[in-house]
Amino acid sequence: MQQGACTHARHCTVKYCVIPFKHLIFFVNPNYDKPANQNVRLFCDKSRTSALMLCTNIDLENLEYRQLTTNKSGGKMVQVTTVPGSSDWNDKIRFQMSENENTHLQVAVWPLSTPMQGQDASRRTLELTVESPDLERFLSELDKKNIEIASTKSEEWFKKSLSIAQVEGMYIYMCKPPSKDGDKRTVKVKVNCGEQRPTNIYVVESTDANGTISYTKGSHTDLNKGVKAMVIVETTGLWFMNRTFGMSLNATEILVWPQRRTATGIHAFTVSGNAKLSLNNDSPDEEMDY
Numbered sequence: 001m002q003q004g005a006c007t008h009a010r011h012c013t014v015k016y017c018v019i020p021f022k023h024l025i026f027f028v029n030p031n032y033d034k035p036a037n038q039n040v041r042l043f044c045d046k047s048r049t050s051a052l053m054l055c056t057n058i059d060l061e062n063l064e065y066r067q068l069t070t071n072k073s074g075g076k077m078v079q080v081t082t083v084p085g086s087s088d089w090n091d092k093i094r095f096q097m098s099e100n101e102n103t104h105l106q107v108a109v110w111p112l113s114t115p116m117q118g119q120d121a122s123r124r125t126l127e128l129t130v131e132s133p134d135l136e137r138f139l140s141e142l143d144k145k146n147i148e149i150a151s152t153k154s155e156e157w158f159k160k161s162l163s164i165a166q167v168e169g170m171y172i173y174m175c176k177p178p179s180k181d182g183d184k185r186t187v188k189v190k191v192n193c194g195e196q197r198p199t200n201i202y203v204v205e206s207t208d209a210n211g212t213i214s215y216t217k218g219s220h221t222d223l224n225k226g227v228k229a230m231v232i233v234e235t236t237g238l239w240f241m242n243r244t245f246g247m248s249l250n251a252t253e254i255l256v257w258p259q260r261r262t263a264t265g266i267h268a269f270t271v272s273g274n275a276k277l278s279l280n281n282d283s284p285d286e287e288m289d290y
Helices: 133-152 164-168
Strands: 011-014 064-070 076-081 093-096 123-129 186-192 200-207 213-217 228-235 237-241 244-247 249-257
Touching: 064 237, 133 164, 133 244
Parallel strands: 186 249, 200 249
Antiparallel strands: 011 213, 064 076, 076 237, 093 228, 123 186, 200 213, 228 249, 237 244
16 A cells, blocks of 8 residues: 555545545654555644644634525624635644644544433444543634634624623633543544534544554544544534534544553463463363352
């Protein structure tokens, strides 16, 4: 398999985790040249889905908040784009939350949420720790920006003039404070488990001495409590519901490092390098004392 290519195979061993054309890739190696194959988009392409698409590359001062509109389901929303005047899908807010596979991987605080009766089972929530100082700063500044813009546009969005303090009481923050001393801040992302545009989930099997990551295609069942993850998220903008509003982060790609189970049974023993454990199938059953 050529480095930087995608084969759609069940099992892949690549140094650069490249995702099919319509998605982004995980940025795992800064010294990678864009391949001649233009059917993949790489972070090192600075034109659209830009190089190192990390939150530090997004200029919050340059965000454009569009007019309040009604979506197909009847909800109110405001589209937000990183390029004023652009309607290009690639100019939405989109970024990888960890710097790379070695730096500030996030941890799942809880397993992927289980939908309540009557809820949409295809759209679930995963709560992750905020490990990166850059991510924490970006989310906090974006929360603040959303509140300030909402206050200045309150007559259009809420049909009355509201102060920043009033708007702040209605806003659902992305960056949640720690629940207790010693805990980390958290962020919730939406995981699409349905058939249309599902979140791409990949499970790491191993990483060799050269940094080659072996992975398999996973599913939402791999998003368990305590797993480490590298996540790419995007958002179309602000949503409004009753007297609350906020900005949802939708996970498009998740690379999972599962928790390794402790060996049990005969394999739990540590023996010398020359020793071998071999099961004797011909031995009679031993009587057990109770």
